[in-house]
Amino acid sequence: MSDEGFDGEVTALFALHGDSMHRRLLASGVPVDEAESILQDAFLAVRRQWARIRDEQPAAYAHKVAWHLRQAYWRRVYQDKELVEELVKGHEEAYASGDEKVIASIIVREALQKLPERQRSVVELRYLRQLSVEEVSETLGIAEGTVKRHSHDGLRALRRELEQGHDGQGGPYQ
Structure with a gap:
């Protein structure tokens, strides 16, 4: 057929x-x-x-x-909720108005920009666009093992950056 x-x-x-x-x-x-x-x-x-x-x-x-x-x-919702709650601490006014995802998105985007280019690409494709390891490998033209390594290292670096809570200029995210 x-x-x-x-x-x-x-x-x-x-x-x-x-x-x-x-x-x-x-x-x-x-x-x-x-x-x-x-x-x-x-x-x-x-x-x-x-x-x-x-x-x-x-x-x-x-x-x-x-x-x-x-x-x-x-x-994803539960993971995002936990991340949003962490990121929104200190932004109660915006949280109350329902803008927490906007704030979280801005904070995560700023933190992503600090990652090396390849790690950032892999993290964005894997976790923001939710592609599989195989799809990221095909998209970027790299081995699946490399995708896994960049995912692991990129998430670790992103978490570290978010936990530090700096805007890149030494101050907390505002």
């Missing part, structure tokens, strides 16, 4: 199961826009594996992928 036929089958699968999967994600507390993103990613994964899974249980596979993506989303 041609790839176009696969696309039609995946579209039909989405028509049958997309709404229930979306409701399940929403019921688990995932925001609407993130639920839609998770569904798109899940069905892209289904499409990539369609030749292998089409005669098995493609709906179960789609549900499994969506649920794993949901779990990854909540892990």
Whole structure:
């Protein structure tokens, strides 16, 4: 069967199961826009594996992928929440107004700029754009082991920079 036929089958699968999967994600507390993103990613994964899974249980596979993506989303939320809480200390006024993510984003971006270029690129691709080690390796044209090393070293340096809480001029982030 041609790839176009696969696309039609995946579209039909989405028509049958997309709404229930979306409701399940929403019921688990995932925001609407993130639920839609998770569904798109899940069905892209289904499409990539369609030749292998089409005669098995493609709906179960789609549900499994969506649920794993949901779990990854909540892990990021909790990690981000802890980081935001650390970074926002001393910025209670902005925190109260709901601007904590903006402040955290600015602080993290400033700290990222202090990393060596390759570490910064790897950290941004891995953790901000959430690419896999393999995808970062392909994107940057470096070995997967190098990606892992730069991820480890870059995160350690970033954490150290954030813990120091300096704006690069000797003062705390304001």
